[in-house]
Amino acid sequence: MLKMNNLCKSFRTELVETHALRNFTFSVDEGDFVSVTGPSGSGKTTFLNIAGLLENHTSGSYLLDGIDVKTLSDKQRSQLRNEKIGFIFQSFNLIPDLNLFDNVDVPLRYRGLSRAERHQRIEESLARVGLANRMKHLPSQLSGGQQQRVAIARALAGKPRFLLADEPTGNLDSQMAKSVMGLLQEINQQGTTIVMVTHDPELAMQTSRNVFVRDGQISEAETIMPLAAASNQ
Amino acid sequence: MSNLEFGPIMRALLRNKVGAILIALQIAVTMTIIVNAVFIIVERKAMMERESGLDEANTFYLTTTGFGKDFESKRVTIEDLALIRNTPGVIDAIQVNAIPMSGSGWSMGLATQPGEEIESVGTANYMVDDHALNTYDAELLAGENFSPEDIRFRERNQSDWPDLAIITQALAKSLFPELGIDEVVGKTIYIGDNEAMIIKGIIDKLQAPWVGWNNLDHVTLTPEMMAFPSMRYLIRTEPGMRDKLMTSLEETLANQYPNRIIRNVETITATRDKSYRQHSAMINILTATMILLTLITALGIIGLASFNVNRRRKQIGTRRALGASKQAIIRYFMVENLIISSFGLILGVGLTIGLNFMLIEWFAVKALDWYYIPTGVVLLFVVGQLAAFGPAFRAAQISPALATRTI
Amino acid sequence: MFTYYLNLAVKSIRRNMGLSSLMVLAIALGIGACMTTVTVNYMMSSNPIPHKSDQLFYVQLDNWGPHFPFNDENEPPNQVTWRDANNLMQHRQFKQVAMGTSGAVIESDNRELKPFMAGIRLTYTNFFSMFEPPFLYGGPWPSDADDNMEQVVVLSKKTNQQVFEGENSVGRSLTIGGNRFRVVGVLDDYEPIPRFYDVSTGAFQSPEDVFMPLTLKRPLELSSGGNNNCWKDPDGEGFEGYLMSECINYQFWVELNDIAEQKQYLSFLNAYVEEQKTLGRFPRPLNNRISAIMEWMEIQEVVADDAQIMMWLASLFLLVCLLNTVGLLLSKYATRTSDIALRRAIGATKQAIFSQYITESALIGILGGILGLALALAGIEAVKSMYGDFISEHVGMDLTIVGIAIVLSIVSSVLAGCYPAWKACSVPPATQLRNQ
Structure with a gap:
């Protein structure tokens, strides 16, 4: 599904060159639920940005679903993001001016789906996160947990094979965090590959695989956690 | 195209009405001003382009004023004209009471029947001799020119008229709407209620002295010279000779007799500029207003769009992350501008027509031709789109990675 | 307190030179156009005795x-x-x-x-x-x-x-x-x-x-x-x-x-x-x-139609310039929500925020008014040279006109600044601290 080999990412300013990722080699298989942990500044977000095609890497190779993304144009990358990847952000990133329906509609519009298809998917995915009856509400009228559910619905509506979650529970209290996590696990069990970046080891324990990033490199200490620990939630 | 996003953009706009309303209002008022201003400009331009009939580039005139009890105006006029006409470079010259477009002159009423109860047609009167047609560069369409025997002298305070006249084609049409110009020749007309004159000839074109008069093309030439102490000479020169002759003739004439002054030596071109100055000034001022206004509105659109882009950086990054291409982001802002412009222009059409009605009501402005409205609409759509493109393009450069930043 | 607001206003205007000059220019052009035509009309309709x-x-x-x-x-x-x-x-x-x-x-x-x-x-x-x-x-x-x-x-x-x-x-x-x-x-x-x-x-x-x-x-x-x-x-x-x-x-x-x-x-x-x-x-x-x-x-219609038409169009012009300024001020103040929220959180009253922002608007208005007066002076010269003796060569600005111009510019810019300043002072104190 996702294969990074010897990947490097460096930022250059006039004075210094910073290496955010160094010889980063990592792969995710279809159906995995991988958590990426590490202290802040370790390169987690850079990894996420590159994995999600939000940024390009400097060297090395990255194959997403067998496609070498390095050679793609901006338009092709956008299309790939739209079709294969679903994003869940720490601060939800809902568009405040749009109601829930229109928010979930955003990626579908860029897909160029028909009106009927879009309607069906929006209703389906909002129903799936339990917010079918709030379609006309604005994000500001919802609680944080509900907002993150909308963000998940938005990610799901595009039927992505690969879900990227960036601290999905970072802005939520523990009760809400738990329910969001449960939702992610459910989605994973239905076949969607998930990579979740988090600094919370407890959350990482609930995924099928955890990698640790430090100083822009994968730490060898990979821990495989039994999936069963969380699945009975 | 479903990804034009009209619906969501509209709904998002409704959440941020004020900025959009401000821009829409600006566009509406800008359209109102521009369309009405352009209309006035076009009207004035057409007015200024009307031809005087003269060989304008090569004609000038001057005033000679004799003073003292023993000034013999008849002798001086005859000698002056002989001198001027024999000057190399002069095509022809006449003594005349008034100059086309100059703003001062004589006018009378003409009628096809005698009697003061008959409504008359206004005409400007030029008192000229048989050299007039050549000096005026006028073409005789029917009838004949005056002959030297036709010319009389009009004394100071003499109020009767000669019995012959040459009139312009436009005046002939107004007097005898149903006759062809050949038939008009030989007809009798009555000047000042009951004095008969016979039309001897018809010329193509000559303008009256008053550019704002609605009978501008109504001119009557009568065969007479004036024995007045103050009179004008109109002089037509060969191409390129005008300016040289203006100086040399002024000097020659001034030296000819001690008891007179030569003044107001002026070209027809200068006279035209002076008479239409008000209109050319209006055109210049309106043009400047339009340009500045368009600029201000465009800058306003750029300013507000930039602000919107800045305010929505995170949102734009998110959209990019969710799969929007750069073009899709540009399109978003362009469509947004299109929607705002549409509202502004709908209001603008109403305001434009409203202002036009007010200008008609209060001032002598005509009703707008219909095609000014769609032209104005299209123009402002284009201005709006051009102004919105810059900020839209910058919005498209926002990195999708912004979506994951939590500041 | 007023000097403090003035100080803040000057700093803020300097921080966004581009946007600030655009606003000053817009007001100046509007005032300039208006005052030029008002002067011409005022002179034409002045009472000679x-x-x-x-x-x-x-x-x-x-x-x-x-x-x-x-x-x-x-x-x-x-x-x-x-x-x-x-x-x-x-x-x-x-x-x-x-x-x-x-x-x-x-x-x-x-x-x-x-x-x-x-x-x-x-x-x-x-x-x-x-x-x-x-x-x-x-x-x-x-x-x-x-x-x-x-x-x-x-x-x-x-x-x-x-x-x-x-x-x-x-x-x-x-x-x-x-x-x-x-x-x-x-x-x-x-x-x-x-x-x-x-x-x-x-x-x-x-x-x-x-x-x-x-x-x-x-x-x-x-x-x-x-x-x-x-x-x-x-x-x-x-x-x-x-x-x-x-x-x-x-x-x-x-x-x-x-x-x-x-x-x-x-x-x-x-x-x-x-x-x-x-x-x-x-x-x-x-x-x-x-x-x-x-x-x-x-x-006798001593005041020419054209002069009146121009005055009407110039007023509309000023209106556009003001709408423009309102929009730009709104944008400018909106970028300062966190600053406002912070000030509110540490105890600034709504009135204080309003005063701060209306001071900034007025300052922009005064700058625009002064520049507008200069533009009007140039405008009157231009009108005179274009019209020649159609209007008298004695047209000029007297104290009344200068007064009108200054009052007009301050009033219009304060009016234009009112809504944005009100928007600014209604930013709630707390929420903006956490997020954004």
Whole structure:
């Protein structure tokens, strides 16, 4: 599904060159639920940005679903993001001016789906996160947990094979965090590959695989956690 | 195209009405001003382009004023004209009471029947001799020119008229709407209620002295010279000779007799500029207003769009992350501008027509031709789109990675 | 506290130089355009003789022909005939003045000076007491000079400069149109705007070079200037026939102190016309009128349509500039929500925030107003150069106009700043701290 080999990412300013990722080699298989942990500044977000095609890497190779993304144009990358990847952000990133329906509609519009298809998917995915009856509400009228559910619905509506979650529970209290996590696990069990970046080891324990990033490199200490620990939630 | 996003953009706009309303209002008022201003400009331009009939580039005139009890105006006029006409470079010259477009002159009423109860047609009167047609560069369409025997002298305070006249084609049409110009020749007309004159000839074109008069093309030439102490000479020169002759003739004439002054030596071109100055000034001022206004509105659109882009950086990054291409982001802002412009222009059409009605009501402005409205609409759509493109393009450069930043 | 807000405003304006200059420029252009056109209109509609404008009345009599009115609206003719001017002047119980124009060549006794053409105002001595032009030397001619047709003149300052090199010329003589005249007075600078006493040939010309008794017109056969309008040809021949015709060429004014006098004068006019009707003149129904100066200026449409159109368009222009400013201020203040929220959180009241932001708006307005005044000055020069003598060369900004401009710019920018400042002060204190 996702294969990074010897990947490097460096930022250059006039004075210094910073290496955010160094010889980063990592792969995710279809159906995995991988958590990426590490202290802040370790390169987690850079990894996420590159994995999600939000940024390009400097060297090395990255194959997403067998496609070498390095050679793609901006338009092709956008299309790939739209079709294969679903994003869940720490601060939800809902568009405040749009109601829930229109928010979930955003990626579908860029897909160029028909009106009927879009309607069906929006209703389906909002129903799936339990917010079918709030379609006309604005994000500001919802609680944080509900907002993150909308963000998940938005990610799901595009039927992505690969879900990227960036601290999905970072802005939520523990009760809400738990329910969001449960939702992610459910989605994973239905076949969607998930990579979740988090600094919370407890959350990482609930995924099928955890990698640790430090100083822009994968730490060898990979821990495989039994999936069963969380699945009975 | 479903990804034009009209619906969501509209709904998002409704959440941020004020900025959009401000821009829409600006566009509406800008359209109102521009369309009405352009209309006035076009009207004035057409007015200024009307031809005087003269060989304008090569004609000038001057005033000679004799003073003292023993000034013999008849002798001086005859000698002056002989001198001027024999000057190399002069095509022809006449003594005349008034100059086309100059703003001062004589006018009378003409009628096809005698009697003061008959409504008359206004005409400007030029008192000229048989050299007039050549000096005026006028073409005789029917009838004949005056002959030297036709010319009389009009004394100071003499109020009767000669019995012959040459009139312009436009005046002939107004007097005898149903006759062809050949038939008009030989007809009798009555000047000042009951004095008969016979039309001897018809010329193509000559303008009256008053550019704002609605009978501008109504001119009557009568065969007479004036024995007045103050009179004008109109002089037509060969191409390129005008300016040289203006100086040399002024000097020659001034030296000819001690008891007179030569003044107001002026070209027809200068006279035209002076008479239409008000209109050319209006055109210049309106043009400047339009340009500045368009600029201000465009800058306003750029300013507000930039602000919107800045305010929505995170949102734009998110959209990019969710799969929007750069073009899709540009399109978003362009469509947004299109929607705002549409509202502004709908209001603008109403305001434009409203202002036009007010200008008609209060001032002598005509009703707008219909095609000014769609032209104005299209123009402002284009201005709006051009102004919105810059900020839209910058919005498209926002990195999708912004979506994951939590500041 | 105010200096603190001012300080913050200056800093904020400096921080966003581009946006700030755009706003200042927009206000300046709007104010500049508005003030230019307002000045032109203000000048055109200015009261040339404010302390007497309620007492001076222009007189109109309808001596026009039986078949057609003077104009489509059936207004009485805008001037009077020689006969009526003279007849009315016989009635000394009213303070009246008749006048007309002429032109003649002036020859100085000094042979070095070239003869030149001068514009002449023919009038009565009442002209000077009614319209009060300032005298440099001497004074008006005595009223018996009118009756006795004495060849006396009052010169303009410029003419006195030309002929007598600016010396006190009272008592000296000069030749005008071949006749000898004695100088009784020299005017000081006199430039009424508009030149209200005679607007028949344009309202913004300078007064004439020479003033002399109107009664001299007949004996000296002085030529007629100005607008000459007849509804029928003169019955008689020659100069005399023309004088006695129904042609209108003279302006007529009367000074009346109150409504009672106005009524009295109108009934006097009506009685006069009735009397003339018995002589076979005045074939039209009674249609006499007196109009106070400003009313007369309005009837004569002294303020050109174009000037008014431009003023309307300029006001709309200012409106666009203000909308623009509101939009830009809104944008600018919106980027400062966190700053505001912080200030609110540490105890700034709503009023304090509002004051801070309205100060910034006003500062932008004042800067725009000052620049706008400069633009208006340039604009007036441009208008003058484009129009030439269509509007007077004496147009300029006086204190009233400068005051209007400053008030207009501050008021409009504070108005424009109100909504954005209100928006700014309604930012809640807490929420913005956590997120964003």
